[in-house]
Amino acid sequence: MAEMDRIAVIIEDDPDIRRLLEDVLEQGGFETHSAANGLDGIEKVRRHRPVLTTLDVSMPGIDGFETAKRIRTFSDTYLIMLTARNEEIDTLIGLESGADDYVVKPFRPRELRARVDAMLRRPRAGTGPIATPVTGDATPPADPALAPPAATAPSPTAAPAPTAAPEAQPGPDAPPSRTSTAATAPPDADDGWLEHRGLRLHPEMRLTDVDGTPVDLTRSEFDLLALIVSSRRRVRSKADLALALRGESYVTSYYVSDADKRAVEVHLANLRRKLGESAAQPRWIETVRGVGYRLTADDMT
Structure with missing residues (x-):
């Protein structure tokens, strides 16, 4: 179910900001798991397989840039960097490290929620739109294209269906x-x-x-x-x-x-x-x- 995918990992060394992020994301329906440093955060991403990860740049031990690079070696989680640094070079390094978005502190909770919601409407690598639910235990939308045509041979329209699907999804967003x-x-x-x-x-x-x-x-x-x-x-x-x-x-x-x-x-x-x-x-x-x-x-x- 879509709700089961709404898991977030928060990697932030400031306890006040960490609590604020927990409140903002939990109000948005996320189950949150927090870490105060990069190494613990990497382990929580590996363990919980979150759809979203927020990441502070300035942390004790390995910084956010290195943490992002390590996360990207095994996870396609949506990654938002949160930092007080607003220099262009910091934005560049953050994005090159694998971040999907870069938000400067202090941030407005509503803006962060809006950015998260917008990212969830985008397809994850190799999956499909995160926010698109599937009914029951059905296979993801991409899988029917791999099904052998013989399984639905009695239906004359079964074979063309996979090729017609991509053209049948218009929408303003x-x-x-x-x-x-x-x-x-x-x-x-x-x-x-x-x-x-x-x-x-x-x-x-x-x-x-x-x-x-x-x-x-x-x-x-x-x-x-x-x-x-x-x-x-x-x-x-x-x-x-x-x-x-x-x-x-x-x-x-x-x-x-x-x-x-x-x-x-x-x-x-x-x-x-x-x-x-x-x-x-x-x-x-x-x-x-x-x-x-x-x-x-x-x-x-």
Whole structure:
């Protein structure tokens, strides 16, 4: 059940802030487990397998950056860093360490709750939307595609169902990569794969490869790439991309901070580095100066 997934680990050395985070998350329906240092926090993440982890940066022993890196070696928990540091370099290091979001103290509990709720609307790597419940003990939505057609042979409509499912999920809060893939994918796209100049990605399976070599992306990096590729030549502004990463749009929200825009820049820089792309001579992602980003033209010239 969805409620059973609402487990959070709080890694925070300040007892007052730790208690505040427990109250905020428990009011949101989370079961919380707290730790006062990085090593204990890593162990609790390993033991409880939380959907969400909040992480202080300045802690005794190993700091939050190192803690995040170690957590990322075995967990895809949503990771929010909380810190009094507001320098751009700290944001960059935090995101490179594997954080999904970076919130500066003092924070407003309502804003933190809103950010958590927005993240839960985004798909986890290899699973599906966390907030989407499944009935009974049924298998997750992605699994029916693996079922042999013979099991439902008497039904003439059973076989086409898996391929039709991705096109049947419109909604104002859905990331553009899920709503525009079918309309913008090239005619020769194979089984949901989007392709452009040797780059391939599958929004549903969340796989990426370049010239046949798999590329390991973080959740945010993959989401940004899927948004840009599915939008083709339409320019996506930093504010637009930041809202999409939060699972929001200008219909539901309009506030985008400078920190949110910097986070998009950092994710894009990391994405380009992993793809092996130069911002000066981009193969896939063009920077439209003063506006945002878009996919490069189809021709190689």
